[in-house]
Amino acid sequence: MNALHPSTPIPPAKISDPRPHAIVIGAGFGGLAAAIRLGARGYRVTVLERGEQPGGRARVIRQDGFTFDAGPTIITAPFLLEDLWRLAGRKFADDITLHSISPFYRIHFPDGAVFDCASDPEFMREQVRKLAPGDVAGYENFVALSEQIYKIGFEQLAHKPFGSFTDMLRILPHLVKLSGYRSVAGLVNSHIRDKRLRIALSFHPLLVGGNPLNTSAIYCLILYLERKSGVHFPVGGTGALVTGMVDLIRGQGGMLRTGATVSKILVENGAATGVELATGEAMHAHIVVSNACTGHTYKNLLADQKRRRWTDKKIARAKFSMGLFVWYFGTSSQWADVPHHSILLGPRHDELLRDIFDRKILAGDFSLYLHRPTATDPALAPDGCDGFYVLSPVPNLLGNINWSEKAEFYRAAIERSLNDTVLPGLTGSIVTSKIVTPEDFGSDFLSLHGAGFGMDPRLLQSAWFRPHNRSEEVKNLFLVGAGTHPGAGVPGVLSSARVLDEVVPHAQAFAR
Numbered sequence: 001m002n003a004l005h006p007s008t009p010i011p012p013a014k015i016s017d018p019r020p021h022a023i024v025i026g027a028g029f030g031g032l033a034a035a036i037r038l039g040a041r042g043y044r045v046t047v048l049e050r051g052e053q054p055g056g057r058a059r060v061i062r063q064d065g066f067t068f069d070a071g072p073t074i075i076t077a078p079f080l081l082e083d084l085w086r087l088a089g090r091k092f093a094d095d096i097t098l099h100s101i102s103p104f105y106r107i108h109f110p111d112g113a114v115f116d117c118a119s120d121p122e123f124m125r126e127q128v129r130k131l132a133p134g135d136v137a138g139y140e141n142f143v144a145l146s147e148q149i150y151k152i153g154f155e156q157l158a159h160k161p162f163g164s165f166t167d168m169l170r171i172l173p174h175l176v177k178l179s180g181y182r183s184v185a186g187l188v189n190s191h192i193r194d195k196r197l198r199i200a201l202s203f204h205p206l207l208v209g210g211n212p213l214n215t216s217a218i219y220c221l222i223l224y225l226e227r228k229s230g231v232h233f234p235v236g237g238t239g240a241l242v243t244g245m246v247d248l249i250r251g252q253g254g255m256l257r258t259g260a261t262v263s264k265i266l267v268e269n270g271a272a273t274g275v276e277l278a279t280g281e282a283m284h285a286h287i288v289v290s291n292a293c294t295g296h297t298y299k300n301l302l303a304d305q306k307r308r309r310w311t312d313k314k315i316a317r318a319k320f321s322m323g324l325f326v327w328y329f330g331t332s333s334q335w336a337d338v339p340h341h342s343i344l345l346g347p348r349h350d351e352l353l354r355d356i357f358d359r360k361i362l363a364g365d366f367s368l369y370l371h372r373p374t375a376t377d378p379a380l381a382p383d384g385c386d387g388f389y390v391l392s393p394v395p396n397l398l399g400n401i402n403w404s405e406k407a408e409f410y411r412a413a414i415e416r417s418l419n420d421t422v423l424p425g426l427t428g429s430i431v432t433s434k435i436v437t438p439e440d441f442g443s444d445f446l447s448l449h450g451a452g453f454g455m456d457p458r459l460l461q462s463a464w465f466r467p468h469n470r471s472e473e474v475k476n477l478f479l480v481g482a483g484t485h486p487g488a489g490v491p492g493v494l495s496s497a498r499v500l501d502e503v504v505p506h507a508q509a510f511a512r
Contacts, residue, residue, distance in 0.1 A: 017253065019044035020510035023275055023285040025262045025301075028056025029072070029490055030481035031291030032245040033084055033497035038289070039252035040087040042507030046283065047249065048275065050261040054246055056291070056445060060239035064432035065382040066330035068389055069239055073371045074104075074207070074341065075232040076225050077491040080498070081241065088248040095244045097235040099376050104231040105341035108422065109196050117200070119227050132194030142191040142201060143224065149178045149217070150224040158486040159498040162464040171463065180218045181459065184210075187217040199349055206393060208488040209321030209453025211357040213350060216459040225491065233340065233376050265290070265301045271475035275301075286510040287476045289500070294455065294467040294483030295320070295448035307473045315448070319461060321488070322356050323396040323438030324452035327411050328389045330381055330432040335372070338422055342370040357456075360399035362406060366392045368414065370422065385431070390414055396438055397450035403437040411435055454483035462487065469496060470503040478504055 022038045024031045027049035035045045053059055057071035075081075078098055085092035103116035115131050118124060121143075128139045152174045174180070179187050188202040204222040205215035234240045246256060261278040265288055274284035290297045295318065298310040346352060346365040355363040369391045374381045381387040392414060395401060411433075419426040438450030447454070455461050467484050471477035480496040482488035487496075 017044045020286040020507045021046065021284070022287045022289060023048060023283060024289045024291060025275065026056055026291030026481065027054035027256060028291050028481060028493065029058055030493035030496050031056070031289070032242065032249065033494050034289050034291065034480045034500055035249050035254055036084045036088055036245060036252070037497055037500055038504065039249060039254050045249065045254040047254065047256045048260040048262055049256065049258045051444065052258050054256060054258065055239065055242040058238055058242055060237065061328055061434060063434060064330060066387045066432055067237055067380040068328040068387060069237045069373065072238050072490050073373065075234065075238065075490060077229050078232055079229070080491060080494040084245065084248065088251060090248060096240060098232040099235065101231045101233055101340050101376065103339060104226055105343055106339050107200050107343045107345065109345055110347045113196060115200050119230055128197065132197040135192050135194050135197050138191040138193070139197070142188060146220045146224040150221040150228070152178060153218045153221045154225060158495040161469050161499050161502050162485055163468055163470055163503065165464055178218070180216050182217045183213055184215050184217050184219050185212040187220060199345065203343065205457065208457055208492060209451070210457040211353050213353055214458050216462055219457065233373065235377055237373060237377065237380055262301060265474070265477065267305055267474055272477040287478065287504060289478045289480060291481045293445065293447045294479055296446045297479065298473065299448065302473060305473065309472045310467060319456040319458060320396055320449045320451040321453035321456050322393045323441065323450050325392045325394045325410060326389055326436040327414060328434045329430050331386045331426065331429040332431050333425060333429040334384065334386045335423055338372050338375065340372055340375040342422060344368040344370060344421060356393050356395055360395035362394060362399065362401050366414070368392055390418065394438065397442055403439045407435050407437050453488035454481070457487045469499040
């Protein structure tokens with residue numbers, strides 16, 4: 001692979017390049033995928049990233065010899081990545097090595113029970129038999145329904161635009177048939193009686209910023225997506241995917257500028273004509289694609305534009321996803337029996353979710369996602385060491401939590417919990433540490449309310465109800481990323497870029 005360090009800028013395209021110009025705001029997975037697709041369709045692309053390296057939430061933290069993926073750690077639907085490489089005239093397998101992870105994750109219940117999740121149907125039936133023998137038939141029925149939801153919700157609709165209410169009406173029969181009007185937890189609970197198994201089959205909306213208690217049951221498709229395509233991790237971490245995608249853009253003659261904060265989208269006669277940077281520099285383009293937080297895009301980058309739908313009042317009424325508390329740490333010891341992905345459930349479930357999403361208070365208990373990438377790629381840590389990150393869903397900044405006061409207290413509580421459960425001996429072996437709170441999501445990514453995944457993926461904020469991929473406010477402005485259709489998660493943001501193929505004019509439409 002012709003590797004490109006994530007912080008290395010792409011050489012600018014030749015000034016004489018006659019192709020129509022597209023500007024992409026933000027170099028997250030959605031923005032990078034959009035740039036590759038636009039490059040394949042004949043555009044000269046400039047990606048503007050306010051951080052010092054591309055990746056957005058998928059940036060890389062290098063500290064004391066450890067490499068930490070800052071954000072996404074679970075890769076499903078690798079065919080979406082393979083498609084990007086194909087569009088750029090390359091072969092994915094030549095540049096990226098993916099390892100299949102099994103089990104996908106290990107769930108630890110507070111009563112000491114353990115539940116492993118994997119793709120093998122018989123293995124999963126046995127896991128269900130051991131945990132909840134009376135729910136095997138209900139589990140089978142739920143998986144069959146998850147497959148139906150996947151075939152409609154993902155295979156047919158995830159890459160299709162919802163630009164008119166007619167598009168929404170078209171899927172209403174499917175929503176009704178597949179119980180999309182119900183919540184994920186509600187649909188799972190209608191098939192499963194054991195409380196622990198209910199949680200194991202309904203937690204998936206948290207992976208995309210949603211509360212299982214009110215996220216549309218359409219998101220049950222995630223369970224079948226994992227079973228069908230597997231869970232993977234790239235050698236070098238997910239940062240290797242960012243590097244590979246940047247390399248594809250360079251090969252197409254595109255350009256990436258880091259440290260470039262967009263302060264305004266320029267509009268003339270109702271159409272986007274470029275952007276203005278915080279430095280005052282104006283850059284002109286035929287189309288603009290925003291991978292920034294959709295709330296920030298409309299509220300701040302189009303602040304001086306009259307908006308018909310996404311007004312400041314509507315954005316203020318919108319529901320945003322939870323915040324994230326993430327602790328990255330490296331150790332001088334290793335825990336060989338800890339798998340790549342673990343979920344450690346606290347003593348409460350529904351009430352904890354209500355504390356996070358509704359009451360927006362920082363509870364004294366927590367549930368955790370523990371990522372141990374060195375279980376798959378030991379090179380991400382020095383010899384004999386382990387690298388981790390542990391994530392706790394917390395209220396977003398509407399909860400008015402003073403993280404400068406609470407962060408270390410909260411981290412220490414998590415350390416004690418890990419030390420007492422899956423990482424005995426942790427205290428005393430930590431050699432490097434870094435904390436990220438919702439305040440960092442607000443300052444680093446300009447994420448409204450410090451939300452980890454943009455707008456909450458509840459039913460009335462999904463599909464047509466979500467900010468559209470083709471802006472309803474400004475011509476030649478398009479949206480990708482977690483805040484637009486189909487939503488958050490790596491498959492979601494990659495699919496949002498795929499929607500552009502349906503709504504962005506071919507470059508020939510702007511040819512001189």
